[in-house]
Amino acid sequence: MRVLGIHVGHDSSAALVEDGRIVAAVAEERLVRVKHYAGVPIRAIDYCLRVGNLRPNELDAVALASTQPSPLLGLVLDRLDDGRRLAARARDLAGVPGATPPLYVPRFIVPASVPVVCVDHHLAHAASAYYTSGRSERQLVVTLDGAGDGHSTCIWRGDGGRLEPLLQLDQRASLGWFYGAVTEGLGWWHGDGEGKTMGLAAYGDAGPCHGALDRFRPKFAGGDLVEPHQLGQPAAWTDRGAVHWHLPSAAAIRELAAVHGGAAVAAEAQRVLEEQALALIVPWLEREEVDALSCAGGVFLNVKLNQRMWATGRLRDHHVFPDAGDSGIAAGAALYVSFSGAPSQPFWPLGNLALGPDYTNDEIRRLLEERHLPFRSVVEPSGEAARLLAEGKVVGWFQGRSEAGPRALGHRSILMAARPASNKDLLNARVKRREAFRPYCPSLVAAARDRYLVGARDDPFMTTAFDVRADAQSRVPAVVHVDGTARPQIVHREREPQFWQLISQYGDIAGDPLVLNTSLNAGGEPLAVSPQDAIRCFFDSGMDALVMGELVLEKR
C-alpha cells in the first residue's frame, strides 16, 4: 500500500509511505531554500512521487495532515473526499493574490479511485511517533505543540496498531505557545528560535524570577489542565513564504528579560516547561501502567525536556519521533492511513532519516566542472575526512540522501574535532555566525557511548540530552554544554555504515571515536540538500574542505 502524505502550513512537507514504512520525506523549505516555508509543497510532492516511481493515479491513498486542509491544495490536488471540495473552495479564492496558480505550476490529478483522507493534526503527530517506535505493544503516546486543528496537548493509547485518544486539550493548554512567547520575548522567531532559548537557559539562574512566568504558562496537575495560560490570541506575520507567530504577551516577557536578564528568563521558562510537562505526562504513565512512551509535536524538539523525562527512571522504552515538528506530520498522516487499513502489519523501527534527495558522483562532478572549481577524487571519502578532521580542519560532509527533520545526521553535516574547546568559538565565529551560547553536538560510535555519557540510551537522532561523564568532558570540550550535557547522535554501523566508518577512522587517529557534528548550512538557512546548496555554504563560510560523495574541495 502506497500512501502520499501532504502537510501545508508551518514547515510544509510531503512523504511517501509504502507498506507502513517511510520511504521518502522532505520539507519544502529544503527545496525552496526558505526556512519554515508554509506554501503548497509542490516540489516535495513531486520528489516523493519520483522516489516511488509513481503517478498520482498509482497511489493507494493521499493523506492530508489536517481536518481543515488549506484550500490552496485544491489548486494542485484535483479532488477531495469527505464532501470537502477543495477545488471549489480554491475557486472562491480566485482573484486573491497567490490563490490562482500560474500555468506552469504542476497539478497532481488524483482520480476518484484514490481516496483522499483528512487526518487530524495531532493524530498525525501521534501516528508519526507510534508507528515509528518499532513496537506495537501498549504504550503512551503524547503530542505537544503550539496548536493544530484546535488542539495543543493530546494523550493517546497506542496498542495493537491502533491509536485511541485519552485526553485532547485545546489551545488554552499550549506549552508550545508558552515557550514560543518566551522565545519571542527574548527577541527570536516564535516557531524557530526555541532552541536558542533552550541553549541560553543553561547559562541562567531561574531563582531571581521564579514564578514570574506563571501567568503565561498552562498549569497541569494529575494529568489534566487545571489553569489555562493567559498568553492572549496569536497573530501571524508572513515573511518570505514563512509564518511567524506573535503573541501579545511576548511584550511583557521582554520587559521581564530587561529586568532579570534573558538567561534568567530562559532558565525559568525551561524549568516551567519541564515541570508542567511532567505534571501532565507522569500521571498518565501510572494510570495506564506502562513504561513505554512515544512522543511527537514541536515541544519534543526540546532535548532537555526529553532528558528530564528519561531521567525520571520510569521509562523502559522512550521514543521521540526525530522530525517532531510539523514537517513530520506528512509522514505521520500517511502512516496513519497506511495502518488504519492494516493495523497488524509490521512496525518498522526508523533505521535512519536519510529520506531526501541524493546525487551521484557524476552529477556532482559535472556541477564542479561547470563552475571551474578545482577538486580531487578520493577512493575512500570517510578516510579522507577523518584525516582532515585530525588536522583540525572544518569539514563539510555531503553523502547520500539528505536527512528529514531539523538535525544533521551525517548526510549534510559540518564536522570538526571536539577538542580543543576553542573549536566551538571558531565554528560560531567563522562558519555558523551564531550566538556564542549555543552548543554543538557530538556524533559517536555506539560502542563508545558509555565512555562519554551517563545513563544514555541508544538515540541515533539527537532527540535527547544526556549528562557527559566528568572524566570525558575535558577530552571533548567543544561538544559539552555549560551544564555538562550533550545531545548525541549514537551512530550504529548497520544503520549508518559510512558515517560510522568516518568516526571510527577519526578515532583511530585522534583517540576519541567522536566528532562535532553541526548542520551544513549558513545561519538562518535551511539544511543543505543539493550540491549547489553545499557549494554556496562552503564558499560563504570559513569551512576548510568539502567532501561530496568521492569528490573533495579544499581551500588553500
Ligand SMILES: [Fe+2]
Ligand atoms: Fe504541530
